[in-house]
Structure formats: C-alpha cells, structure tokens
Amino acid sequence: MCYRSVIVPVTGVDRLPQSFIKSAFSILGPFIRDIFNESLRTSTFPELWNQSIVIALNKVPSPTSLSDFRPISLLCFLSKILERLVHDQISAYVESEGLMDALQTGFRAGHSTQTTLLKLTDDIRQGMDRRLVTALLLFDFSKAFDSVCHEKLLVKLRSLGFKHGALRWVASYLSGRSQAVLGEGNNVTSFLPLNKGVPQGSVLGPLLFSLFVIDIAQGLDSGIRHIIYADDLQINVQGRFEDVRDTLARLSEGAEHISDWAVRNHLTLNIKKTKAMIFGTPVFVNRFNSLGIASLDFCGSSVPFVSHARNLGVVIDSKLNWKEHVAYICKRVNTLMYRLNHFRRSTTIELRKHLIQTLLFPLVDYCSVVYCNISDELNLVLQRVLNRGIRYIYGIQKCERVTPLRRELG
DSSP: OOEEOOOOOSSOTTOOOHHHHHHTHHHHHHHHHHHHHHHHHHTOOOSGGGEEEEEEEESSSSOOSGGGEEEEEEOOHHHHHHHHHHHHHHHHHHHHHTOSOTTBOTTOTTOOHHHHHHHHHHHHHHHHHTTEEEEEEEEOEETTGGGOOHHHHHHHHHHTTOOHHHHHHHHHHHTTOEEEEBOGGGOEEOOEEOOSOOOTTOSSHHHHHHHHTTTTTTTOOTTOEEEEETTEEEEEEEEEGGGHHHHHHHHHHHHHHHHHHHHHTTOEEOGGGOEEEEEOOHHHHHHHHTTTOOEEEETTEEEEBOSEEEETTEEEETTOOOHHHHHHHHHHHHHHHHHHHTTGGGSOHHHHHHHIIIIIHHHHHTTTTTTTTOOHHHHHHHHHHHHHHHHHHHTOOTTSOOHHHHHHHO
C-alpha cells in the first residue's frame, strides 16, 4: 500500500461528524429519510458508504505482532443509522420465527457474556453434584469476522426465508466494499477492495455473522452441549470419571464435526489458541491429572489440557474455585493503580471518584454473579482491592480505616 498525505477526521469517508448531523437534523431530516427509503425500496446500499477507514486497536497491552491488533472500521454515521433500521427488522423477523440457535448468546437482547458463563458454570456444577466430570473445548477462530464468505451467507439467509428484496439489499451492503488504513500522522493508505468478511465496528455486521454461524452446531451428537458467543464456540461433554476416555472420544468427535464445518464455510480454526479443560470435584480433577492424558486429539491436531483458561474475560479453573480469576483481577488492578498514582496530585477528589468508579470497579464487577461462590478468603482479597481504590480517592494510609469512607461513597 502506498500512503498519501490526507488528514482524515475520525469519522467516515463522508467526513460528516455526528454532532453536525444532529445540529442540522431539522433541515437534513427529510432528505435523510428519503435516502433511507430509496435504499430500501431499490435494495441498494449507497456506494460511498461501502468505503471504510480502518484503525488498529490493541488486543494486548504491549503488541508485538500484527495478530495483537484488532481492526475496527470507521464508518459513516448515516450508514450506521440505516444499518440500525435494517438490523432491527432482521432481528424482529429472526426472533419471531425462532430461527436463532437458542444457545447463540452474542448480540441478542437479554443475553451477555455473564448469562453465557452462568449457563456453562451451572452445567458444570450440576455435573459435579451428580459425580460427573465435564470435558470442555474452547475453540478459537482466526479472523472470523473478516473471513465470512458472502455467497455462503446469502445462501444461508435464503434458507432462513429472507425475501428476494432483502437478499438484494444485503448483497449490495456486502459487495463493492473497500477499505484504507489510518496510520501515523492521520495518513491514509489507498483504498483496496474487499471480497469477504463483515466490517468490524458496524451495526449490522455482528448480526450477519451470528446468522452465518447459525448452523455450526447442527449434526452434533445429542450428548454434546454447545454455547456460542459471537465467534467464541464452546462444546462440552459430561460422563462418569470411570468412562473419562469415552467422554474424551465423544468430545473429539464433536471437535471433528466443528472442524469439518469450518472447512466447508472457509473459516480457520486456530489450534494454538484452542483450549481443552476437565472440570469436576477436586478429587476427580486430581485423579485425571494422574492419568497422564496431556491433550485432546482430533483431525490430526493435539490440544493440550490446561488447568485454567480465560473464557469471555473470566478466568475459569478446573475446580471452579476462582483463585486464578481473583489473581487476574488483582494483577489488572495493580497495573491500573500504578498508572493512576503517577498523576494523583494533579487531580481533584471528584475526578478521582470518577476514575475509580469507571476504571477499577468494573474490573471487580464484571460477571461477578458467575463467581459469587468464592471463598471468604478470596472475598477478602477483592475487598482489599476495592479498599485500594477508596484510599486512592481520599489519600489515606493503609493503617487508617476505610469503612466510614465506603459508606460515604455509597
């Protein structure tokens, strides 16, 4: 790509900021309405809005390779409004017809990462109560959103009952897309065409991806449970410890089914990031570790068993005792507080309250219902984490009491 020196605001290619459209909406409103109606009437997505400017966001604190970045498309504000209108109509149709997989929990009203993890951990706990072990496989797809095959997506939409006009509009939305990259100094590369994928950062893209993977679990054995959240797929099988090898064989069969589906749909499984775990009571987990079964084999690949793994932002461990997740929270809080302490003297108490409320509290609150059964010891650790935030706000020493200040903060 060759760079050309063009300064581009953080908007879409039309350079119309949201604030301008809002302030002039009383004048622009009728024209915008006519554009939207004409787009839906003719099943044509405006050509200019098919261009996007991509920025790279860090997936890890210190990226060292291209895979450590997540590309996000900067789209025109008006195109997002039109996408929202279509999104709401498609969602209403899909939900009314009951087309969506009941366990597809991403980008759906009433579903979240917390409800997804609650479903998983509840199944595991029920297995423990029945003296069963749970074998779990966490799949990772490489560039899933960027690899969606447009032709296959349209075929699937047609099979779901989408009418000709709706299919033409979606085809117009997907085809003819091009993107450029926003680099240092706001320099933009030349635009290059795209022939696959849904734009990350769009309103409609996540819904279309959910419909693309709607059939991923079809054909799985009835004893294999699955959960889908966006491009995160998990399958698990439960069985008696005495039959653990048979349980793993069934899980391997399910993994081969998913691998075959991925090949047919032109998606790539990232075996290096795929994780396998065994859950159960401490006695069963320890006995499994003594068996020497190091990995799960399928399709000529081996996925190592791990004692804990990060799952939708929560670190789950084989015994569900949450020690690893609490350690993960503490590590993130330590990093945060180290940075905040650098400029504490230049802040007001109101700003410090806002910083702690928006930066520290969410680290503890995220999916907190999932690990509500933590021990008193771990609960005390989290309590001390919150106390660090209170001490930062008021500038008090570790030996001073924080209980009255906690009540003051509510």
